[in-house]
Amino acid sequence: MKSSRLVSVLLLLQTRGRMTAAQLAEELEVSVRTVYRDVEALSAAGVPLYADAGHSGGYRLLDGYRTRLTGMTADEAEALFLAGAPGAAAQLGLGSVLAAAQLKVRAALPSELRPHADRISGRFHLDAPGWYADADETPYLPAVADAVWNRRAVHVLYRRWREPTDVERRLEPYGLLLKAGRWYVVAGPGVPRTYRVDQILRLTATEEEFTHPGDFDLAGYWAAYQRDFHHRLRPARAVVRLAPGVPLPGPAQTDAHVEEDGWTRVTVAIESVDRAHADFLRLGSGIEVLDPPELRDRIARTATEPAERYGHRARPVTAGPDRGARSGRSRR
Known part of the structure; x- marks a missing residue:
């Protein structure tokens, strides 16, 4: 752990220039005292690191000093190649630049880490757009x-x-x-x-x-x-009761409360009464709307109208032997 932190101190000073002990401590999430000990360890190892006193002081490396040490681990090498989004880079006109950069990074990796980078490229591919959607034309x-x-x-x-x-x-x-x-x-x-x-x-x-x-x-x-x-997408609220196992039909706005009959009472965010009407109907008898009254009445009407329609049109059907006997008489 300490060796990794020493590498981080060295790379921070190399890339950012002068930094105070407090800045290094905040960046590395350690105490200032720990930074003091790390700086002493780097100096003892021969790293040309100097401290400038005064209000604008801090630690810095000797001008022109560069280290070839990266401290890159196998996990870091894999994450680096996974982070490359070739589709997005191509849209930005940077496809060839990304490919060249990855090639250079791969060449600079220690030989034992190269298979890790190749494995990521061969097993993971990031495709951000969703299904059933044409790619947007973005000429500009x-x-x-x-x-x-x-x-x-x-x-x-x-x-x-x-x-x-x-x-x-x-x-x-x-x-x-x-x-x-x-x-x-x-x-x-x-x-x-x-x-x-x-x-x-x-x-x-x-x-x-x-x-x-x-x-x-x-x-x-x-x-x-x-x-x-x-918040703007779902500006309204609805109070509903849900049967056990029925998922929330929208983002919960209050803590769910399980009632004595096992049903859950909860307030959910809805986009509109029209949209909630369609969404809630998909849950069938597993949901009861308590509020707003307009939504409750609409769902009640939607549920009763088909029953009334089929009830008026349905004709009694005789089952069993009587149906067969009636059919036999009609043939004679």
């Missing part, structure tokens, strides 16, 4: 990616769902996301907004450089966006 994806990378504003003609559908926008692209095979760009100016890249009808690149918000966290923004999306 490389241009958007270039704008994200170089922090250049773009002018786009964008198609949205509400009127007016086609609008012109000046975007400052902060980051790109791939979700279920669909590309999204998060862009300003101002409060970040999410745009589907396949809905960009026209794009004009500019040389106008924008200032990227220093506190913008793409992963954090997307997590919050998805939570808000699910």
